Amino acid sequence: MMHTGYIGTKEARALLTIVLSTSVSLTLPQDMVFQAGTAGWLAMIVSLAVGLAAWGMFSRIAKRAPGKSLVEVAEEGWGAAGRWTVGSVLGLYFLLITALVLRAFVELVIGTILPNTPAVVVMFLFMSVTVYMAYYGLETLSRLSQLIGWTLLIGLVLLLVMDWREMDFAYLYPPLGPGWGRLVEVGVVKASYFSELLLLGLMIPSIRTVTDVGRIAWNAVWVSGLLMVMMVLGYSLSFPPPAGADNPFPFYQMARLVYLGRFVQRLEAVFDLLWVIAAAVYIGAGIWGTAQSFAQSWGLPVFRPLVFPVALLIYGLAALPADYPQTAALTNDYLRTWGWVMLLGLPAVVWWGAVRSNRRQREG
Amino acid sequence: MRWVTAALCAAALFTLTGCWDRTELEEEAFVPSLAIDVGPARGLFVYTFRIAVPRQLAGSPTGNPGGSGNGGDTEKGSKTVSVMAHSLGEAINLTNSTVERRLNFVHCQYVLFGEELARQGVSAHLQDLLRFRQFRRTMFMAVVKGRASDSFKENKPVLENSITRYIEDLQKIRDFTGMEPIVHLHSFVRAVQSEVEDAYTSVVAINEEVKRQDKQKEPQQQGSKQETGKESETSGEKERSQQSFRDRTVTFEAGRMRRIGGNPEEFPGAAVFRGDRLAAFLNGEEARLMLALRGELLHAFLTVQTPQGRFTIEAREQGRPQIVEVAGGDRPVWRVRPKFEVDVVSAVGAFDTRSHAGLTVLQREAETWFNRQAEALIGKVQRELGADPFRFGLHARRRFWTEAGWKSFDWPRRYRELQIQVDSRFVVRRIGNQLVSSAVR
Numbered sequence: 001m002m003h004t005g006y007i008g009t010k011e012a013r014a015l016l017t018i019v020l021s022t023s024v025s026l027t028l029p030q031d032m033v034f035q036a037g038t039a040g041w042l043a044m045i046v047s048l049a050v051g052l053a054a055w056g057m058f059s060r061i062a063k064r065a066p067g068k069s070l071v072e073v074a075e076e077g078w079g080a081a082g083r084w085t086v087g088s089v090l091g092l093y094f095l096l097i098t099a100l101v102l103r104a105f106v107e108l109v110i111g112t113i114l115p116n117t118p119a120v121v122v123m124f125l126f127m128s129v130t131v132y133m134a135y136y137g138l139e140t141l142s143r144l145s146q147l148i149g150w151t152l153l154i155g156l157v158l159l160l161v162m163d164w165r166e167m168d169f170a171y172l173y174p175p176l177g178p179g180w181g182r183l184v185e186v187g188v189v190k191a192s193y194f195s196e197l198l199l200l201g202l203m204i205p206s207i208r209t210v211t212d213v214g215r216i217a218w219n220a221v222w223v224s225g226l227l228m229v230m231m232v233l234g235y236s237l238s239f240p241p242p243a244g245a246d247n248p249f250p251f252y253q254m255a256r257l258v259y260l261g262r263f264v265q266r267l268e269a270v271f272d273l274l275w276v277i278a279a280a281v282y283i284g285a286g287i288w289g290t291a292q293s294f295a296q297s298w299g300l301p302v303f304r305p306l307v308f309p310v311a312l313l314i315y316g317l318a319a320l321p322a323d324y325p326q327t328a329a330l331t332n333d334y335l336r337t338w339g340w341v342m343l344l345g346l347p348a349v350v351w352w353g354a355v356r357s358n359r360r361q362r363e364g
Numbered sequence: 365m366r367w368v369t370a371a372l373c374a375a376a377l378f379t380l381t382g383c384w385d386r387t388e389l390e391e392e393a394f395v396p397s398l399a400i401d402v403g404p405a406r407g408l409f410v411y412t413f414r415i416a417v418p419r420q421l422a423g424s425p426t427g428n429p430g431g432s433g434n435g436g437d438t439e440k441g442s443k444t445v446s447v448m449a450h451s452l453g454e455a456i457n458l459t460n461s462t463v464e465r466r467l468n469f470v471h472c473q474y475v476l477f478g479e480e481l482a483r484q485g486v487s488a489h490l491q492d493l494l495r496f497r498q499f500r501r502t503m504f505m506a507v508v509k510g511r512a513s514d515s516f517k518e519n520k521p522v523l524e525n526s527i528t529r530y531i532e533d534l535q536k537i538r539d540f541t542g543m544e545p546i547v548h549l550h551s552f553v554r555a556v557q558s559e560v561e562d563a564y565t566s567v568v569a570i571n572e573e574v575k576r577q578d579k580q581k582e583p584q585q586q587g588s589k590q591e592t593g594k595e596s597e598t599s600g601e602k603e604r605s606q607q608s609f610r611d612r613t614v615t616f617e618a619g620r621m622r623r624i625g626g627n628p629e630e631f632p633g634a635a636v637f638r639g640d641r642l643a644a645f646l647n648g649e650e651a652r653l654m655l656a657l658r659g660e661l662l663h664a665f666l667t668v669q670t671p672q673g674r675f676t677i678e679a680r681e682q683g684r685p686q687i688v689e690v691a692g693g694d695r696p697v698w699r700v701r702p703k704f705e706v707d708v709v710s711a712v713g714a715f716d717t718r719s720h721a722g723l724t725v726l727q728r729e730a731e732t733w734f735n736r737q738a739e740a741l742i743g744k745v746q747r748e749l750g751a752d753p754f755r756f757g758l759h760a761r762r763r764f765w766t767e768a769g770w771k772s773f774d775w776p777r778r779y780r781e782l783q784i785q786v787d788s789r790f791v792v793r794r795i796g797n798q799l800v801s802s803a804v805r
Contacts, residue, residue, distance in 0.1 A: 117384040170758040
């Protein structure tokens with residue numbers, strides 16, 4: 001695999017944080033309130049703990065095989081079959097998740113801002129930007145992320161502050177919602193929202209300071225996890241269950257709820273801009289991740305020739321769900337329910353392979 | 365590649381400058397407020413749209429665009445159309461068959477429900493409003509005594525020309541008097557959907573007496589203006605004045621206030637719901653007490669009558685009231701403790717406002733008066749209506765860790781059995797511009 005450029009620690013962290021936390025502007029808050037009622041935010045804390053466990057595995061892998069991607073480490077542990085399998089599974093996962101997120105964003109745009117514009121047009125415009133970013137690779141994506149990271153963070157916090165008047169802590173009771181058992185179950189399952197951490201496994205060879213990989217993942221998981229918890233909490237306070245479970249566009253509705261008097265209201269256009277930018281970075285990173293996984297899996301020296309075919313595949317897959325409820329169901333019931341298996345399972349298999357390989361080397 | 369990029373950018377200029385969703389202001393008919401009433405048969409409703417006419421609003425001789433002028437001219441700046449339909453969507457289609465521009469609700473700020481419709485249940489209409497993307501959850505809501513469409517016809521604001529400004533002014537009034545508890549659609553729906561609180565909203569009513577006075581006044585004014593060039597008090601007006609004030613009671617009930625002049629429409633009081641149905645109207649004083657028990661009374665003038673005379677205090681509530689359980693078991697008793705900081709703005713009678721001891725007496729009087737009134741209101745709303753607009757249910761839920769525990773508690777039954785006492789605390793901070801209440805001779 002040819003290295004086409006390196007990225008710094010800050011840039012990598014910004015990109016990973018944006019990719020991980022983009023789901024707060026999609027169905028995450030509604031999904032958590034639907035699954036765990038008033039305790040949605042507590043379940044999110046459990047998810048964050050699971051995300052940190054995944055971080056532990058990543059940092060161990062990075063220590064055992066410094067500067068190598070997840071696919072390369074899999075090759076060391078399990079041979080060419082391991083490389084092919086891990087690369088393909090990763091590629092397929094990113095393909096599916098990017099297609100569903102793309103479709104969800106397109107539906108969000110059509111359902112709220114551009115109701116008369118055909119989905120294919122919105123999708124095409126979205127893809128043209130994101131393919132461009134993905135084609136120019138990780139450097140472009142991560143520098144853009146570094147540039148907009150603070151804006152997105154401030155925007156999100158500002159939204160929560162501006163909705164403060166509509167929030168009421170009385171709606172957080174009973175605090176454990178469906179009970180401890182269900183809360184932990186939901187927390188573990190919904191750790192799937194951290195499954196994009198797998199992207200780091202592909203980014204490792206491009207990170208300039210190899211020893212920073214663990215720190216990058218740690219910071220990205222913490223920051224995005226806190227944002228997710230804050231967003232679910234803020235949403236539960238302003239849209240408590242059962243109302244909160246019925247809202248297809250939670251972030252947009254929160255933005256529309258901003259009313260600070262006659263002059264400060266109708267600010268959703270500002271927040272729309274933020275989530276469109278975050279989505280563009282996410283889709284761009286998704287296309288890059290898919291192309292990179294397949295390229296590494298098939299032993300191609302560069303990923304670029306795969307960008308356009310992958311984009312076409314994503315475009316086609318995104319067009320498959322019949323409607324928004326089907327898109328949301330596929331995302332929430334499958335991808336964000338079983339994604340934790342990918343998050344914990346794939347690194348575990350790769351790590352096991354690396355341990356085996358090390359043992360073999362010592363014995364041999 | 366550079367040329368391709370440049371060509372793409374150039375092409376984007378042609379494709380991205382317009383889109384499928386472009387709208388021209390000249391093609392839109394903005395609806396700032398909407399009223400819904402029952403129709404002549406089940407499942408039929410009368411939808412009344414107030415359509416803004418921006419040019420007339422801007423060009424009216426008394427007004428400035430969107431601002432305040434001499435008042436009473438909202439009719440000039442808007443036109444109303446009523447249609448009978450099964451649903452809001454159908455009503456929009458029907459209305460747009462007679463209005464040449466496309467109805468647009470992105471600026472809709474006020475939704476009025478007729479009394480009969482509210483008693484039958486507003487759930488279906490709330491669903492219409494929540495689902496359609498043009499409506500915002502920050503719209504204000506009110507129930508109109510009688511038919512909601514009458515509110516559009518009879519509303520003649522004293523100062524405002526702009527209907528949208530008028531609507532937002534009402535919210536400021538809530539913060540000033542506490543008697544018009546206007547709420548956003550979002551808060552209303554949140555309470556309707558919840559099993560632990562009941563919704564409320566403000567009330568609008570037409571004062572028939574004032575409306576009649578206005579109708580009588582118009583021809584007289586015309587005649588008077590023709591003769592003298594200015595308004596003058598006629599013998600007819602004096603007669604009306606005597607009629608209006610013949611009744612010796614003061615009422616805070618919307619539609620029955622004793623007054624002459626002003627807007628025929630008045631808005632003291634609250635409409636309390638059980639589920640999605642209107643349960644009862646509260647008058648302005650009761651609405652204010654309700655807000656106080658919720659911890660939302662920002663500011664109010666309270667007048668207390670005592671054997672020593674009467675005094676008025678300017679009260680500001682300090683946070684949400686503390687609620688303590690003073691007895692449990694089969695006969696639970698709760699004590700609600702709202703807290704106010706007050707300024708004395710008037711004290712007519714034998715009151716000692718010079719000493720702290722004297723002010724303490726004043727405080728006790730105010731507290732006794734408030735507690736009696738608030739307990740009477742709770743008795744009425746809790747026992748007679750079975751409604752909980754005071755958020756006691758939300759308080760009760762705090763004692764449970766899980767949803768299952770709370771469900772098994774059977775709050776609706778326990779709420780009816782609950783005895784609630786009010787133990788308010790008024791703290792006088794300032795006494796106005798006089799130390800003593802000596803008579804002015």
